Amino acid sequence: MNDFRLPLGTIVEGFIDWITDTFGFFFDFIRAAFDGAYELVDFLLVTPPFWVIIVLAAGLALATRGWKFMVGTILGLTVIVGVDQWENAMDTLALVLVASVLAIAFSLPLGILAAKSTVASNIIRPILDFMQTMPAFVYLIPALILFRVGVVPGIVATIIFAMAPGVRLTELGIRGVDREVVEAGQAFGASPWRILRQIQLPLAMPTIMAGINQVIMLSLSMVVIAGMVGAGGLGADVVASLNRIDVALGFEAGLAVVILAIFLDRLTAALGTGDTPLGRILAARKRRSQQALAA
Amino acid sequence: MTETIAVKADRLYKAFGRRPHEVVKKMKAGSSRDEVSSLGTAAVIDASFEVHRGEIFVVMGLSGSGKSTLIRMLNGLLDATSGTVTVAGQPITGIPAAQLRDVRRKNISMVFQHFALLPHRSVIDNVAYGLEVQGMGREERLAKARTIIRLVGLDGWADSLPSELSGGMQQRVGLGRALAADTDVLLMDEAFSALDPLIRREMQEQLIELQAELGKTIIFITHDLNEAMFLGDRIAVMRDGRIVQIGTPEEILTDPANDYVAQFVQDVDRARVLTAASVMEPVRAVVTTTGGPRAALRIMRDFQTSAAFVLNRDGSFAGVVRDRDVLKLVKAGDADLRSIILGDAVSVSPDAPLVELVEPSVESDLAIAVVDEKKRLLGVIPRVTLLAALGNVSTNTGDLPVIEPAATISVSMITETLRETALEGAAL
Numbered sequence: 001m002n003d004f005r006l007p008l009g010t011i012v013e014g015f016i017d018w019i020t021d022t023f024g025f026f027f028d029f030i031r032a033a034f035d036g037a038y039e040l041v042d043f044l045l046v047t048p049p050f051w052v053i054i055v056l057a058a059g060l061a062l063a064t065r066g067w068k069f070m071v072g073t074i075l076g077l078t079v080i081v082g083v084d085q086w087e088n089a090m091d092t093l094a095l096v097l098v099a100s101v102l103a104i105a106f107s108l109p110l111g112i113l114a115a116k117s118t119v120a121s122n123i124i125r126p127i128l129d130f131m132q133t134m135p136a137f138v139y140l141i142p143a144l145i146l147f148r149v150g151v152v153p154g155i156v157a158t159i160i161f162a163m164a165p166g167v168r169l170t171e172l173g174i175r176g177v178d179r180e181v182v183e184a185g186q187a188f189g190a191s192p193w194r195i196l197r198q199i200q201l202p203l204a205m206p207t208i209m210a211g212i213n214q215v216i217m218l219s220l221s222m223v224v225i226a227g228m229v230g231a232g233g234l235g236a237d238v239v240a241s242l243n244r245i246d247v248a249l250g251f252e253a254g255l256a257v258v259i260l261a262i263f264l265d266r267l268t269a270a271l272g273t274g275d276t277p278l279g280r281i282l283a284a285r286k287r288r289s290q291q292a293l294a295a
Numbered sequence: 296m297t298e299t300i301a302v303k304a305d306r307l308y309k310a311f312g313r314r315p316h317e318v319v320k321k322m323k324a325g326s327s328r329d330e331v332s333s334l335g336t337a338a339v340i341d342a343s344f345e346v347h348r349g350e351i352f353v354v355m356g357l358s359g360s361g362k363s364t365l366i367r368m369l370n371g372l373l374d375a376t377s378g379t380v381t382v383a384g385q386p387i388t389g390i391p392a393a394q395l396r397d398v399r400r401k402n403i404s405m406v407f408q409h410f411a412l413l414p415h416r417s418v419i420d421n422v423a424y425g426l427e428v429q430g431m432g433r434e435e436r437l438a439k440a441r442t443i444i445r446l447v448g449l450d451g452w453a454d455s456l457p458s459e460l461s462g463g464m465q466q467r468v469g470l471g472r473a474l475a476a477d478t479d480v481l482l483m484d485e486a487f488s489a490l491d492p493l494i495r496r497e498m499q500e501q502l503i504e505l506q507a508e509l510g511k512t513i514i515f516i517t518h519d520l521n522e523a524m525f526l527g528d529r530i531a532v533m534r535d536g537r538i539v540q541i542g543t544p545e546e547i548l549t550d551p552a553n554d555y556v557a558q559f560v561q562d563v564d565r566a567r568v569l570t571a572a573s574v575m576e577p578v579r580a581v582v583t584t585t586g587g588p589r590a591a592l593r594i595m596r597d598f599q600t601s602a603a604f605v606l607n608r609d610g611s612f613a614g615v616v617r618d619r620d621v622l623k624l625v626k627a628g629d630a631d632l633r634s635i636i637l638g639d640a641v642s643v644s645p646d647a648p649l650v651e652l653v654e655p656s657v658e659s660d661l662a663i664a665v666v667d668e669k670k671r672l673l674g675v676i677p678r679v680t681l682l683a684a685l686g687n688v689s690t691n692t693g694d695l696p697v698i699e700p701a702a703t704i705s706v707s708m709i710t711e712t713l714r715e716t717a718l719e720g721a722a723l
């Protein structure tokens with residue numbers, strides 16, 4: 001019995017080797033593209049003085065939730081500046097934004113596909129389960145081999161880890177749209193694409209936004225792990241503080257992560273409900289102009 | 296001839312489950328629904344019918360009898376497992392999806408039980424939805440939607456969201472959306488079932504008005520017999536996936552094809568469904584104004600009735616005379632019946648529902664006259680006949696004598712009077 005050994009690990013290793021040899025150029029291309037995207041976003045966040053970014057964030061906060069959220073945002077971001085983690089926080093934000101946008105860009109179509117086809121759903125679901133439950137460290141290793149040390153393996157690992165709720169909640173949202181309303185679209189001769197665009201996506205939006213919120217939160221939770229492979233930002237400081245048993249640095253970097261998390265969570269949650277102060281103002285204005293038109 | 300047929304279903308079958316085609320094959324070979332239940336559910340079995348243009352065709356049946364499945368095959372929301380559906384002369388079964396969408400845009404639209412409005416769009420955008428799908432420009436379709444909104448009585452609500460409307464109003468939006476699409480055929484699946492009874496009746500009446508105005512072909516699903524009887528020009532009764540009878544409301548009510556239908560129609564509100572024409576009796580005691588009082592008296596004696604119906608010389612209905620008055624007239628030697636014709640005789644049109652006859656029938660013991668638009672006397676409805684019809688007692692079970700108001704003057708007295716006056720006349 002002791003001789004029985006499945007050589008799964010060796011097989012995967014061989015597979016990864018084969019991939020690196022055969023598709024090296026492809027991974028180089030991805031590496032360049034992700035790296036470029038990250039550098040661009042990071043540049044936009046780091047270059048302006050911190051107060052410009054705080055004012056922009058405060059504006060967003062006011063538009064989405066109102067003045068209380070705005071005050072909270074200003075306070076929180078000022079604390080980050082105060083503990084001297086601003087630049088790290090912006091690096092991390094850039095990583096989270098790029099990884100989330102990419103994760104969402106992959107998960108939406110997959111979710112739509114899974115909602116439209118039961119076969120696709122049955123194939124996608126176990127893969128997602130696998131991706132989400134496999135410890136994130138594990139796919140850091142192939143990511144490191146394929147993309148080398150730096151921010152890109154961090155982004156890739158984050159995308160894989162954070163994608164699942166995006167796909168799941170997109171599928172759930174679309175499947176949850178009232179069947180009769182979809183039938184109404186069909187009964188009036190709308191094409192599947194039009195039904196998706198005008199009925200399914202808008203009605204599934206709250207659920208999809210909950211998924212997007214989850215994607216962003218999971219991305220943030222990956223920053224420390226990304227820091228381990230050289231992604232920089234707050235994660236790198238947390239890792240460094242671990243190595244040096246530096247409580248002060250660890251706390252300050254950790255606090256900055258929490259503040260970013262709360263800000264992003266509230267922001268996307270407000271967008272998810274579809275009921276924002278700005279939205280209300282726009283709706284009221286639109287209604288007034290329509291009434292003027294009708295009169 | 297096909298021009299007058301809006302929708303045609305020919306030997307339609309629909310089975311759900313793992314092996315639908317096998318289910319249908321077995322059903323065609325004579326298996327029963329239960330025998331094939333392990334392979335799947337036979338939801339619609341061998342349904343054939345034709346719906347004429349401008350007709351309200353009602354499909355009625357208990358829950359689970361396959362009504363929704365049937366109506367969804369008529370616009371291809373469900374694929375028929377076997378059989379063909381023809382809409383506006385072109386078959387829609389087995390055609391490519393794009394072509395089917397075209398038929399839905401141009402020929403056939405639908406109103407849903409739970410309204411199925413787009414909740415994130417205003418009333419006017421909902422009403423204009425069909426036109427939008429048809430590719431009509433924004434200005435044009437909103438203008439058209441505005442007239443439809445007025446038509447269905449939603450003036451002033453154009454910019455509201457569906458959630459701000461009551462159920463009845465939401466279904467008006469649903470109806471408006473279907474009307475705006477301007478298709479000849481409207482499918483309505485339990486469209487009024489989610490509404491409370493008063494609103495429901497109001498919507499039914501409005502639907503009939505709209506139908507008369509716009510001449511749409513309507514296929515209406517309901518499990519409510521009263522609704523079926525009220526709306527339907529013809530009714531198809533479904534049971535366990537099969538259509539067991541197709542007929543006019545009166546045919547279904549007075550001549551149910553089997554016990555199932557008979558049981559179904561047992562508790563219908565007959566007063567609203569049956570019309571004067573369906574229960575009227577042939578007129579027996581009838582005289583003409585020129586016939587004179589003696590003829591009237593003799594007829595009343597022969598039929599043993601206290602009143603006779605009087606016709607003018609052109610055959611139109613003049614009124615009723617009573618035996619007492621005629622007797623006096625005869626005794627006085629007067630020859631003109633017109634002086635004693637009672638003005639309070641009630642006459643109704645043949646399509647008046649029985650509910651409208653109850654009151655006059657209670658107020659007067661005279662039979663009600665049924666006359667057509669040229670005032671020709673078609674038949675009469677004595678009070679007992681009316682009561683029998685309302686009480687669900689068959690009135691046409693054979694040659695049972697129909698009881699009419701009994702004569703108030705004895706036969707011998709009439710005979711005597713007739714003899715006396717005859718002798719006087721002879722003496723003159």
Ligand SMILES: Nc1ncnc2c1ncn2[C@@H]1O[C@H](COP(=O)(O)OP(=O)(O)OP(=O)(O)O)[C@@H](O)[C@H]1O
Pocket residue numbers: 311312336337338356357358359360361362363364365518
């Ligand atoms: N998608 C489906 N899959 C499997 N079985 C179905 C499906 N749709 C309907 N059925 C079955 O087909 C039969 C007829 O259903 P259908 O919905 O047409 O009935 P109905 O007359 O419209 O009933 P109701 O008055 O409840 O709406 C039922 O036995 C139902 O269980």
Ligand SMILES: [Mg+2]
Pocket residue numbers: 362363364485
């Ligand atoms: Mg149904």
